[in-house]
Amino acid sequence: MHAGYQEEAxxxxxxxxxxxxxxxxxxxxxxxxxxxxxxxxxxxxxLAGYQGAHPVRIGNAASTQLQLDVFGExxxxxxxxxxxxxxxxSASWPxxxxxxxxxxxxxxxxxxxxWEVRGGAQNFTFSKVMVWVALDRVIRAAESFHxxxxxxxxxALRTRVHATVCREGYSxxxxxxxxxxxxxxxxxxxxxxxxxxxxxxxxxxxxxTVKAIGRDLMIDGLIRRYRTEETQDGxxxxxxxFLACSFWYVDNLVLQGRHQEARPMFERLLALANDVGLxxxxxxxxxxxxxxxFPQAFSHLALINSALNLDTHAGPAAQRxxxxxxxxxxx
Numbered sequence: 001m002h003a004g005y006q007e008e009a010x011x012x013x014x015x016x017x018x019x020x021x022x023x024x025x026x027x028x029x030x031x032x033x034x035x036x037x038x039x040x041x042x043x044x045x046x047l048a049g050y051q052g053a054h055p056v057r058i059g060n061a062a063s064t065q066l067q068l069d070v071f072g073e074x075x076x077x078x079x080x081x082x083x084x085x086x087x088x089x090s091a092s093w094p095x096x097x098x099x100x101x102x103x104x105x106x107x108x109x110x111x112x113x114x115w116e117v118r119g120g121a122q123n124f125t126f127s128k129v130m131v132w133v134a135l136d137r138v139i140r141a142a143e144s145f146h147x148x149x150x151x152x153x154x155x156a157l158r159t160r161v162h163a164t165v166c167r168e169g170y171s172x173x174x175x176x177x178x179x180x181x182x183x184x185x186x187x188x189x190x191x192x193x194x195x196x197x198x199x200x201x202x203x204x205x206x207x208x209t210v211k212a213i214g215r216d217l218m219i220d221g222l223i224r225r226y227r228t229e230e231t232q233d234g235x236x237x238x239x240x241x242f243l244a245c246s247f248w249y250v251d252n253l254v255l256q257g258r259h260q261e262a263r264p265m266f267e268r269l270l271a272l273a274n275d276v277g278l279x280x281x282x283x284x285x286x287x288x289x290x291x292x293x294f295p296q297a298f299s300h301l302a303l304i305n306s307a308l309n310l311d312t313h314a315g316p317a318a319q320r321x322x323x324x325x326x327x328x329x330x331x
Contacts, residue, residue, distance in 0.1 A: 010086050066111040066121065071103050072130025072137075076196070079137040082145065089145035097149055100138050104157060107131045114189050115225060123181040125169035126189035129198050132161045136197065162198070166205075175208035179226060186216055188225045188245035191252055201255035210252045220285035221268060222246045240282035240291040243269065247302035254309045266306055279303065 043055045078092045107128070110121035135158040142149045168181035179187035190209050194201040201207075217224045222241035246269055253262035272290070273279050279299040281292030 006086065009081070009084075066106070066109060067113055067116070068103070068107060068109070068111045068127040069114050069124075069130035071099055072133035072196070075099060075134040075137045079141050082141060089141065089147060093141075093147050096138050096141070100134060100154065103131060103134055107157075107161065115187075122179075122183075123168070124187075124189075125165060125177055125180060126187065126192065128161060128165045128169065128181075129193055129196065132158060132165065132198060133196050135161065165198070170205055174212055175205075176212035177205065177209045186213055186226065188213060188217055188223050188242065188248065191223075191245065191248040194255055195248065195251055201252065206252075207256070210249070210256070214249065217245075221265065222283065222285060223249050240284040242282055243272070243279055243296070243299040244302040247299075247306040250306045251309050254306075259310070263310060266310060269303065269306075 043057055045055065047056045048054065049056050075096055078096055081087055082089050082091070108123075110123050111127050112121055113124035113127045135154055138149065139151060139154050139158060141147055142151055142154075165177075169177050171178045171184055174184060174186075176186065177190045177193065179185045179190075191213060193199055193209070194203075194206050199206050213223065217226065219241055222243075223245040224240075225242040225245050246265070250262045250266050250269070253259070253265070272283055274290070278295040280290035280294040281296040281299060282290070284291050
């Protein structure tokens with residue numbers, strides 16, 4: 001890792017541990033720049049948004065939502081931090097144990113998940129997958145670095161979570177994983193299942209999911225995060241394609257060896273950037289124009305990952321997806 005990047009990563013890890021420490025049972029989706037927990041949302045009715053869009057909001061109500069996927073993202077980041085040699089293995093171990101202890105109590109609850117829906121909590125498939133990720137990474141850390149913990153209990157729960165997702169979050173009728181347990185709608189977050197190692201990219205259920213998303217969520221060669229008319233997200237109107245989702249689709253094509261499809265799609269996405277190379281959160285293929293938050297870090301992170309995945313045989317997708325299955329065996 002480049003020295004400058006390593007220093008930045010170490011500083012971010014220190015901020016993360018400091019912000020979350022002491023309140024693992026109150027883990028938030030987002031914090032203020034100084035680690036503030038109070039990020040209240042309020043509307044500004046006297047201001048008009050871009051081209052009259054409304055309401056204009058300050059703050060973010062998602063700070064009070066339950067998003068179980070955050071546990072997996074956080075613990076995976078702490079695991080990567082150790083495997084890259086940025087900190088000693090025990091640096092965040094008490095925090096990780098506390099997070100998992102709390103997760104054991106709440107993992108079956110419905111939540112608002114990655115898209116911060118305002119239409120009511122559900123048992124979102126992606127959230128439960130990220131619960132599995134949290135358990136998988138603490139198990140791997142404990143085994144790799146000889147850290148103390150109730151391994152047998154964690155392994156049993158990891159197996160249970162994996163089996164629950166495969167049973168409740170997969171539709172035999174659609175030959176695809178679905179947005180939430182018992183539903184039949186699709187969600188582009190399902191493209192992350194092979195990227196986090198939940199199942200290998202060649203698994204028929206993953207192949208079917210990627211095929212279904214490409215068929216039902218693609219517009220003009222780009223991927224929507226879900227169909228707004230089918231998802232109770234609490235928002236009115238339609239939206240553009242979510243650019244990060246399109247990059248995730250590229251990553252899946254790479255993992256499945258479909259490079260001749262992946263590269264043209266990636267180049268199409270690059271061409272959507274503005275004159276200084278920046279991307280928004282979404283893109284309107286009809287207008288055509290960029291939409292939503294601008295610039296959007298989520299889009300650029302996904303772009304970088306896809307570029308590395310296309311450029312090497314061991315890009316971020318392959319590295320992160322090479323994890324254990326629900327029994328702890330490598331695949």
